[in-house]
Amino acid sequence: MDLLWLVLAYLVGSLSFGRIAGAIRGIDLAERDTPGASGTWRQLGPAWGVLVAVADIAKGSLVAYLSGFLQTPWALPPMGAAVVAGHNWPLYFGFRGGGGIAPTLGFFAFLYPIITFVAVALGLAVAGLYWQLYWKSHRQSWYPLPVGALVGYAYALIAFWPTGIGFWAFLLVSATVALRGLRMARSGR
Numbered sequence: 001m002d003l004l005w006l007v008l009a010y011l012v013g014s015l016s017f018g019r020i021a022g023a024i025r026g027i028d029l030a031e032r033d034t035p036g037a038s039g040t041w042r043q044l045g046p047a048w049g050v051l052v053a054v055a056d057i058a059k060g061s062l063v064a065y066l067s068g069f070l071q072t073p074w075a076l077p078p079m080g081a082a083v084v085a086g087h088n089w090p091l092y093f094g095f096r097g098g099g100g101i102a103p104t105l106g107f108f109a110f111l112y113p114i115i116t117f118v119a120v121a122l123g124l125a126v127a128g129l130y131w132q133l134y135w136k137s138h139r140q141s142w143y144p145l146p147v148g149a150l151v152g153y154a155y156a157l158i159a160f161w162p163t164g165i166g167f168w169a170f171l172l173v174s175a176t177v178a179l180r181g182l183r184m185a186r187s188g189r
Contacts, residue, residue, distance in 0.1 A: 002075040009063045009079045013086020013103055016093045017055035021048050034184060036087070036098020038145050053102050056087065060106025067111070077169040080107050081176045088180040099184060100177040101149050107173065108156070112166055115159045123152025146181060153177070 018040040022029030025044055033039035037056055041049025063083040067076050087103045089095040109116040127148025135144050153174050160167035 002070050002072060005066060005070055005075065006078055006082045008066065009082035010086040011091065012059050012063055013083035013088075014090035014092050014097075015055075015059055016087070016090040016097050017052045017059075018098055019090070019093045021052050030093065030096040034098050035093070035096065036100075037102050038143065039098065056098070056102030057106035057109070059083065059087070060103035060108075061110040062106075063103075064107045064110035073165055074168075076165055077172040080104075080169045080173040083107060084173050084176045088176065097180075099146065100173075100180055101145070104173050104177060108170065111169075112160075115156055115166075118159070119152040119156040122155050123148035123150075126151040149177075 016035050018029050018035035018037065021040055021044060022035060025048070027043065029035040029039060029043055033043050037049050037053035040052040060083055063079060067079050070076060070079065083103050084100040084107070086097075088097045088100045090097040105116065105120065108119075125148070127144040130147045131144040135142075153170075156170055157167070157174065160170045
């Protein structure tokens with residue numbers, strides 16, 4: 001039964017709201033940028049970017065809610081990875097998706113709100129400092145949000161360390177995000 005929940009998590013993750021927003025505006029977002037929240041922000045503007053971020057966070061939270069129906073708690077780590085994998089490589093959109101940060105945020109904010117809040121606060125602070133002190137004059141470098149996300153992810157891994165299943169879930173999800181991030185860095189997006 002847990003296998004069906006994992007498949008459902010991947011299918012929910014495959015709802016690429018950035019691609020849907022691009023289609024509404026008549027743009028193939030994946031041709032121009034990554035079709036996640038930040039790519040949508042860059043290509044369609046702040047309002048669309050925030051809307052896509054909220055939708056992508058919500059799909060992560062929905063899957064976290066559904067994880068309560070798992071028969072074994074050790075299916076939680078692959079369920080988190082499945083929603084992020086669906087976001088990164090969406091079945092419905094030719095396996096060209098976003099970076100996975102927003103569904104990760106939704107999944108863990110639902111299950112572990114305090115750790116997630118602190119990780120987001122740290123990540124945003126680092127992204128803001130990086131933007132102010134470096135990125136404004138070196139725009140060919142990494143975009144500020146992924147840099148901040150690295151710090152937030154590192155904090156969360158440390159914070160989850162003693163909690164058992166939360167650590168393994170976050171480690172597996174982080175590996176899924178990192179795999180996509182490395183491919184994006186190599187390809188330029």
